[in-house]
Amino acid sequence: MSFADLGLSDELLRAVNESGYTEPTPIQASAIPSVLMMRDLIGIAQTGTGKTASFVLPMIDILAQGRSRARMPRSLILEPTRELAAQVAENFEKYGKYSGLSMALLIGGVSMGDQMAALEKGVDVLIATPGRLMDLFGRGKILLTGCSLLVIDEADRMLDMGFIPDIEEICTKLPKARQTLLFSATMPPPIKKLADKFLDNPKMIEVSRPASSNLSIAQYLVPLKSDAKRSTLTALLQQEEVRTAIIFCNRKTTVRELNKSLRRSGLASSEIHGDMDQSARLAELDRFKRGEVNILVASDVAARGLDIKGVSHVVNFDAPWHPDDYVHRIGRTGRAGATGVAYTFVTPEDAENVANIEKLQGQKIERLSAPATAAVETPAAREPAADSPRRERSPRRGAKPRTNAPSFEPEIAEVLPEPILDDPLPAEIVRPVREERRPRDEARPQETGRSREEGRSRDEGRSRRGDRPARHERQADDQPDDGWNGPFPAFLEVTLNR
DNA sequence: AAAAAAT
Numbered sequence: 042m043s044f045a046d047l048g049l050s051d052e053l054l055r056a057v058n059e060s061g062y063t064e065p066t067p068i069q070a071s072a073i074p075s076v077l078m079m080r081d082l083i084g085i086a087q088t089g090t091g092k093t094a095s096f097v098l099p100m101i102d103i104l105a106q107g108r109s110r111a112r113m114p115r116s117l118i119l120e121p122t123r124e125l126a127a128q129v130a131e132n133f134e135k136y137g138k139y140s141g142l143s144m145a146l147l148i149g150g151v152s153m154g155d156q157m158a159a160l161e162k163g164v165d166v167l168i169a170t171p172g173r174l175m176d177l178f179g180r181g182k183i184l185l186t187g188c189s190l191l192v193i194d195e196a197d198r199m200l201d202m203g204f205i206p207d208i209e210e211i212c213t214k215l216p217k218a219r220q221t222l223l224f225s226a227t228m229p230p231p232i233k234k235l236a237d238k239f240l241d242n243p244k245m246i247e248v249s250r251p252a253s254s255n256l257s258i259a260q261y262l263v264p265l266k267s268d269a270k271r272s273t274l275t276a277l278l279q280q281e282e283v284r285t286a287i288i289f290c291n292r293k294t295t296v297r298e299l300n301k302s303l304r305r306s307g308l309a310s311s312e313i314h315g316d317m318d319q320s321a322r323l324a325e326l327d328r329f330k331r332g333e334v335n336i337l338v339a340s341d342v343a344a345r346g347l348d349i350k351g352v353s354h355v356v357n358f359d360a361p362w363h364p365d366d367y368v369h370r371i372g373r374t375g376r377a378g379a380t381g382v383a384y385t386f387v388t389p390e391d392a393e394n395v396a397n398i399e400k401l402q403g404q405k406i407e408r409l410s411a412p413a414t415a416a417v418e419t420p421a422a423r424e425p426a427a428d429s430p431r432r433e434r435s436p437r438r439g440a441k442p443r444t445n446a447p448s449f450e451p452e453i454a455e456v457l458p459e460p461i462l463d464d465p466l467p468a469e470i471v472r473p474v475r476e477e478r479r480p481r482d483e484a485r486p487q488e489t490g491r492s493r494e495e496g497r498s499r500d501e502g503r504s505r506r507g508d509r510p511a512r513h514e515r516q517a518d519d520q521p522d523d524g525w526n527g528p529f530p531a532f533l534e535v536t537l538n539r
Numbered sequence: 540a541a542a543a544a545a546t
Contacts, residue, residue, distance in 0.1 A: 122543065149545050172545035202543060291541060315542055341542055362541065 047073040050102050052139035057098070060135055066091030068248040073099050076222065081243035083236055084224040087365060087401065090248045096192050096222050097132045100166070101140050103190065109143060109163035113187035117215070118168045119208060121198040123148040129194070130168045142166060149173045157182050171199070171207040178214070185211070189219040196225035196232045198365075205231060212239045226365050226401075258355075258375035260383045260406045262395060267388040270358060271299070275306060277356065277384065278336065285329070286354035288338045289370050291362060299358060300338040310336035313343050341366055343373070355383040360391035364401040 044057050044065055065073065068090050075082055076099035086092045100116060109115050120126035130146045137144075145159035147169035156173075160182050167174075167188075177183050191212070193199070199208060212221075221240050225232050236243065265273055278286065290296045293314040300312035311325045311334045322342065329337045337343070341361065352374045361367050367385075374381025385406070387395050399405060 170544060174545095176545050198543095201541095204544075207544095293542080366542095 042070055044069075044098075047098075048077050049073065049098060050105065053098060053101055053136065056136045056138055056140075062094075066095075066248075068092055068246060069095040069098070071246050072096065075244045075246075076100070076220075077102065079103070079220050081220060081240040082222045083240065083243045083245050084222070085226070085228060085245070085247040086224060087226045087248075087368065092224055092248075093129055093132050093194075094136070096194075096224070097129065097136055100190065100192075101133070101137045101142060104142055104165045105140050109165045110187065111163045112160055112182065113184045114145070114160070114164045114167040115187060116166050116190035116192075117174075117185070117188050117211075118166065118192040118194060119174070119199070119211070120168065120170055121195050121202055121204060123150060123170055125195065126168050126170050133166055133168070144168065147173045147177060153177065171204045171211070174211065175207055178211075185214040186216055188215050191215055191219060191221045193221070193223045193235075196223055196235065197227045197229060200229065200231055201363075205235065208235065209238075258371050258381045258383050260371060260385070262385050262387050262406050262408045264387050264408060267390065270386050270388070271302060273386065274299075274356065274358065275303075278303075278308060281354065281382070283335070284353040285332075285335045285351065286337070286356060287343060287352055287370075287373050288336065288356045288358050289343070289361070290338065290340060291359040293340050295359065296338050296340050303336060303338065308336055309334040310338055312338045314340035315342050341370075353381060355381065357383070357385040360385050360387055360394040360398065362394060364394070364397040367398045368402075 042065060043063060044054055047065060047070065049057070068084060068086050072082060072084055072095040076096060084092060084095065086095075096118075104115055107115065118126075118129055120129060126146060126148050130144060133142070133144050142165040143159070143163065144166045145156055145164040145168070147156050147167060149170060149172050153173075153176075156177065160177070167183075174183070178185070193208060196208075199205060221243075223232075223236055223240060223243070263273065274288065277283075288299065288310075290299060293316050296312050296314045300310050303310040311328055313322050313325045317325070325337070326343075328334050338358075355371050355374045357367070357370060361370060371381075371383035374383060385391075385395065385398075395406075
């Protein structure tokens, strides 16, 4: 299968070729012919599947016929964020360079002057976030009656951001006779309703797995007690060869506090989050890019779109709420052929988020507590440099940690479910925390305990530690209950040894 | 629950 088989025009194929792409991704292969046949389409696909090109490419060919009129765009692409909208616009520029289509990018945060001028001249493609589009529409700068092709991208994210009423309103302003494409990573009921209302006999395409969850990124989960996050991070930053790192937190307050704390420890870090205005964000980003600081503590503003290249480490200080964000966060590293490492700290509170991430990825992320693997394959498990004074003080691999150190609690291990794909456990074991809160379990505490132990043994049996005794059996031979089953990655040894 | 999205 090649792009030439999909029915695209020669000049478009030339532009695709020059971008270095030869083979369409699965979603492109199935979406492009249908879109060219002017069918409505629902694409269930995550980012990283080549989703954008699957609508940009056929759109360019469809729009190649005909010309735009003043204030009457011929097509509209709705995006939830400014960054995504800008990214789609880049795609149009790249692939449409031989097609001579005109385009306007309507997003907030920039002046409206240029946007209004472009609209006045007439554009073939309008790429917009809902807010600015509605604003300009309200000012009478846009007529949507000539807009016969609509793309609603990342519909589930639009839902999260409260854009659905806006989308509905925009849909009613478009002509009834039009082609509509809707893309979404998931299909919650409100999105299904939206699709039923505004799409006509759509073709459904589902691409479950992202093209790859980036093979150039080594991913690890680090199960931790909640209060061990900071000390573990500090140890990680000291022990690993961290050239540049982005530390993602879920909350702006965490971003601020963590950055302060890192700076107090003498690290060159800075922060970026949504409470900072656009210029402050850019300034901090610039300091990071120039190498003035090598650690950037960030909220999810920096997860998407932002062009930060050559980052050696991504650390999810908190596991992201949205599994989709995980892909974006770790995608800040391992770019352009470089390899990167992504650590995700997992406390009991994060466990459910992690379960969703693995479900979305359709693959397991290695837990650092798994012995053999962590010691041999983990970059984190490299021996400290020979001249490092820490080497002598560090316990040998597998040695018992001190009791006063932050350590891995047995309960926590059980909250971390095994990957969904891999012979799933019964629901009450997969999500013990949630089950525990239910009154019927309080009434029967022993049974909860027992099913957990069962979960544990199955767990042990399934992984590569088949010949090792299960942890609760090992306890008998006088080992301290550290919760770890084996050797520690170097950066964790330091934490435990404090 | 959090961040972002129009000013």
